[in-house]
Amino acid sequence: MPRLPLLCLALLLSACSRISTEPGTETVLVDKPFFVGHGGVREESQKPGSSWQWWSTSGIDVPVVPIKIDERFDDLITAGDNIPVDFNSFLQLQIKDPVVIIQKYGVAWYDNNLKEQYRTIVRNLAKQYTLNQLLSDNQSVQQLEVAILDTTRKLVKDNGLPVTVLDVNLGKVLPDQKILDEINETGRQKQRSKTMEAARQAEDQRREAERARAAADNAYRNELGLNPDQFIRLEDIKARKQLYDKCGQGCHIIVSDGNHPLVVGH
Numbered sequence: 001m002p003r004l005p006l007l008c009l010a011l012l013l014s015a016c017s018r019i020s021t022e023p024g025t026e027t028v029l030v031d032k033p034f035f036v037g038h039g040g041v042r043e044e045s046q047k048p049g050s051s052w053q054w055w056s057t058s059g060i061d062v063p064v065v066p067i068k069i070d071e072r073f074d075d076l077i078t079a080g081d082n083i084p085v086d087f088n089s090f091l092q093l094q095i096k097d098p099v100v101i102i103q104k105y106g107v108a109w110y111d112n113n114l115k116e117q118y119r120t121i122v123r124n125l126a127k128q129y130t131l132n133q134l135l136s137d138n139q140s141v142q143q144l145e146v147a148i149l150d151t152t153r154k155l156v157k158d159n160g161l162p163v164t165v166l167d168v169n170l171g172k173v174l175p176d177q178k179i180l181d182e183i184n185e186t187g188r189q190k191q192r193s194k195t196m197e198a199a200r201q202a203e204d205q206r207r208e209a210e211r212a213r214a215a216a217d218n219a220y221r222n223e224l225g226l227n228p229d230q231f232i233r234l235e236d237i238k239a240r241k242q243l244y245d246k247c248g249q250g251c252h253i254i255v256s257d258g259n260h261p262l263v264v265g266h
C-alpha cells in the first residue's frame with residue numbers, strides 16, 4: 001500500500017477521539033473547531049454507546065435518571081420557641097432536556113439557578129413550625145414537605161428550567177444537644193409520673209376491693225347472727241377445711257374452739 005494514503009489515515013485517526021456514553025446518561029457534544037466549521041453545543045445529544053469525534057469536540061455527561069441533591073440546614077430557628085435545629089433536605093430532580101440545560105445554563109445549572117432559591121424556600125417555610133411539630137408531628141412534617149415541593153415546582157416552571165421536581169423529603173430534625181437532653185429528661189419525668197399514677201390507681205383499687213370484701217363478710221356475719229369472734233373462728237375452720245381438701249389423706253388438720261381440739265382427717 002502506498003505510503004501517502006497510510007500517512008493520511010494516520011493523521012486522520014490522530015485528529016479523532018472516542019467519546020463514550022454510559023447507561024443512565026446522555027452526552028452533550030460541544031464542538032470547538034480550530035480552523036473551520038461552527039462551534040458550540042450540538043442540537044442532538046449522544047445516547048448510551050460510543051462514537052468517534054474530532055479531537056476538538058468534547059462531551060459533557062448529563063444524567064437523565066432521577067438525581068438526589070442533599071442540602072444541609074444548620075441552626076434554623078423554629079416558630080414560637082425560637083430553638084435552633086439542624087436537618088437535611090433531600091431534593092429529587094430529573095433533567096428533561098440535556099442539550100437545553102447545557103446550552104442555556106451550563107454544567108453548574110443547579111448551583112447558579114436553583115440552589116439558593118431552593119434553600120430560601122425551605123428556610124422560610126420550615127421556620128413557621130414549632131420544635132414539637134418538626135420533631136414528633138408527622139402530619140406537620142408532611143404538610144411542610146408538600147409546601148416545599150409545590151413552591152419549588154413553581155420556581156422551576158417560572159424560570160423555565162428543563163427539569164422535573166419529583167419529590168422533597170426532610171431528614172430527622174435535631175435540636176442542640178443540650179436542648180435534646182432536656183427533652184429526653186422531660187420525657188423520662190413524664191414516664192415516671194405515669195408509672196406512679198398507675199401504681200396509685202392500683203393501690204386505690206386494692207383498697208376498694210378490700211372494703212367491699214369486708215362489707216360482704218360483715219353482712220354475712222350479721223345474717224348468721226354471729227359476733228366478730230365467732231365469725232373469725234368460723235372463717236378459720238373453713239380455711240383449715242379447704243387446706244385439708246387440698247392435701248387429701250396425707251395430713252391432719254386440728255380444728256379447735258379454744259377449749260376442745262378436734263382432729264379432722266387421719
